[in-house]
Amino acid sequence: MMKRNTIQRAMVLDAVNKLKCHATADEVYQIVVNEHPNISKGTVYRNLNQLAEMGEIRKIEVPGNADRFDHRCHDHYHARCLKCGKVFDVEMEYIQNLEKQIKDSHGFQFSGHDLMFKGVCPNCQKKEK
Amino acid sequence: MMKRNTIQRAMVLDAVNKLKCHATADEVYQIVVNEHPNISKGTVYRNLNQLAEMGEIRKIEVPGNADRFDHRCHDHYHARCLKCGKVFDVEMEYIQNLEKQIKDSHGFQFSGHDLMFKGVCPNCQKKEK
DNA sequence: TCCTTATTGATAACCTTTACTATTAAGTAA
DNA sequence: TTACTTAATAGTAAAGGTTATCAATAAGGA
Numbered sequence A, B: 001m002m003k004r005n006t007i008q009r010a011m012v013l014d015a016v017n018k019l020k021c022h023a024t025a026d027e028v029y030q031i032v033v034n035e036h037p038n039i040s041k042g043t044v045y046r047n048l049n050q051l052a053e054m055g056e057i058r059k060i061e062v063p064g065n066a067d068r069f070d071h072r073c074h075d076h077y078h079a080r081c082l083k084c085g086k087v088f089d090v091e092m093e094y095i096q097n098l099e100k101q102i103k104d105s106h107g108f109q110f111s112g113h114d115l116m117f118k119g120v121c122p123n124c125q126k127k128e129k
Numbered sequence C: 001t002c003c004t005t006a007t008t009g010a011t012a013a014c015c016t017t018t019a020c021t022a023t024t025a026a027g028t029a030a
Numbered sequence D: 001t002t003a004c005t006t007a008a009t010a011g012t013a014a015a016g017g018t019t020a021t022c023a024a025t026a027a028g029g030a
Helices: A007-019 A025-035 A041-054 A122-128 B007-019 B025-035 B041-054 B122-128
Strands: A057-060 A068-071 A077-081 A087-090 A109-120 B057-060 B068-071 B077-081 B087-090 B109-120
Touching (some): A025 A041, A041 A068, B007 B025, B041 B057
Parallel strands (some): A077 A109, B077 B109
Antiparallel strands (some): A057 A068, A077 A087, A109 B109, B057 B068
16 A cells, blocks of 8 residues: 555645645645646545645644645644634744643543634724724 | 523523533434424524523534534633544643734734644544554 | 556535524513 | 514525545556
8 A cells, every 4th residue: 555646646735835825625626627627626635635644734624614734834823713714824932742731631642732813814804894 | 683592592501511511513412302302403503502602601613523512611621532533621721811922913803712632532542452 | 568556536425514484482562 | 461573493405625435547566
């Protein structure tokens, strides 16, 4: 069960890097389908998840909305607008070893954490007026 | 547009309190449908969200899995098992004003944060062997 | 060049949640 | 109590994002 290199996976990776930040699977698909019109959406999903497992890209799961995919960079946190659902990067020090602040793990094996701030983005604040 | 008290909402609230922690909408529905066999699932969803808005219960959004509903208690964090999807309480000090650690808000209006640890629960660790 | 099988394209299915709509019933006022 | 207004309900369909299925294709090694 060895991993094969396909042009589809290369194109998906390219598209994520081109979109830079917080692209949805559908946005990636729209880019890729331009050059490779008969690519399947399932292929895009499969490769996005594979690339995330391989550590080439980052997967940001957003409850209620579509998951986002980032080009791989440093660990960082996100903020989600409760009005429009968009996801933004947050400029804040990443908390290493946050797991150590847990008093009793009860045998749970921790492997990381997600921190998502909530609020209203500047754009949606304008609209409210 | 005033809010009316219905037996359905009371039953939904009762069920969440009975289940104590991290109940899914479907689990709540299963409890309620016992006593009130013709209740609609839509009614359960509608009331769970209303109760969450009213602050009577807490809604925990879980990406990929069904949302969970807690009886109202103190702010706390959660851990999700990557194998079985179950959600657990984490014994750790809640970080008040975590938003103040953000260097530049870029006009974003923060209203809170969710912190979700990831890992493998004791039960799923056993199964792996 | 052949062979094995991982990957693809196309489509259906999945699962949670929301939308729709005629009907029911909660609260208010007569 | 009775009548009235309309919020809430039951039942169902549909949305939305993602995964499953499977025959056909093609990547990489022999």
